[in-house]
Amino acid sequence: xxxxxxxxxxxxxxxxxxxxxxxxxxxxxxxxxxxxxxxxxxxxxxxxxxxxxxxxxxxxxxxxxxxxxxxxxxxxxxxxxxxxxxxxxxxxxxxxxxxxxxxxxxxxxxxxxxxxxxxxxxxxxxxxxxxxxxxxxxxxxxxxxxxxxxxxxx
Numbered sequence: 001x002x003x004x005x006x007x008x009x010x011x012x013x014x015x016x017x018x019x020x021x022x023x024x025x026x027x028x029x030x031x032x033x034x035x036x037x038x039x040x041x042x043x044x045x046x047x048x049x050x051x052x053x054x055x056x057x058x059x060x061x062x063x064x065x066x067x068x069x070x071x072x073x074x075x076x077x078x079x080x081x082x083x084x085x086x087x088x089x090x091x092x093x094x095x096x097x098x099x100x101x102x103x104x105x106x107x108x109x110x111x112x113x114x115x116x117x118x119x120x121x122x123x124x125x126x127x128x129x130x131x132x133x134x135x136x137x138x139x140x141x142x143x144x145x146x147x148x149x150x151x152x153x154x
Contacts, residue, residue: 002131006122009095012071013086014078019064025124028061028148032119032135033101037069037077037087041137045117046081048141053084059148060124066090067115101133119144123151 006021013019021029032049034042049056049063056063063085069077074087088095096102096115103116117135121144122128130147132140 002128004128005126006120006128007098008126009098011066011088011090011095013064013088014071014074015086017086019086019088021122021126024062025126027124028059028151029122030056030061030063030119030144030148031066031099031122032063032117032144033066033096033099033115034117035115036067037073038080041117042067043077043081045135045137045140046077046083048137049085050081050083052141052145055145056148059145059151061148064088066095068093068096121147121151 008020008022010018010020034045036042046065053063065085066088068090070091071089074089078087090096093102099118099120101116101118102113104111105114116133119132119135119140120128121130129151
């Protein structure tokens, strides 16, 4: 919920590391949840965050992508797209549940459970400041960056 503290979490991340929210206190954290590595929409979204990454970093912001894919899948996706930020593996859906991003979806008439493309901005104090749900990829990373820049001015 907006303006509420986000519970600390730790997830396996690319690069042989773990990502712990509390380790990033003092910096804004952008968590973007996406359905699946190497699919067209998710690739475009990752590329947009990649291309704007220097501006996110200049704003003192940490960016991380989250999906249910394996670390191996994440490592391949990250290398192929030259992503400068970590991808987090939420195989047991604990973080997805914490942010309520799992939804019933329909594709070609079949129903399945999947991640609703969503982005969350957590400030340096660990408070949730903004969320986007049901994200449409074009222009989204820029919109998030513009919002992050308003936080750094406060």
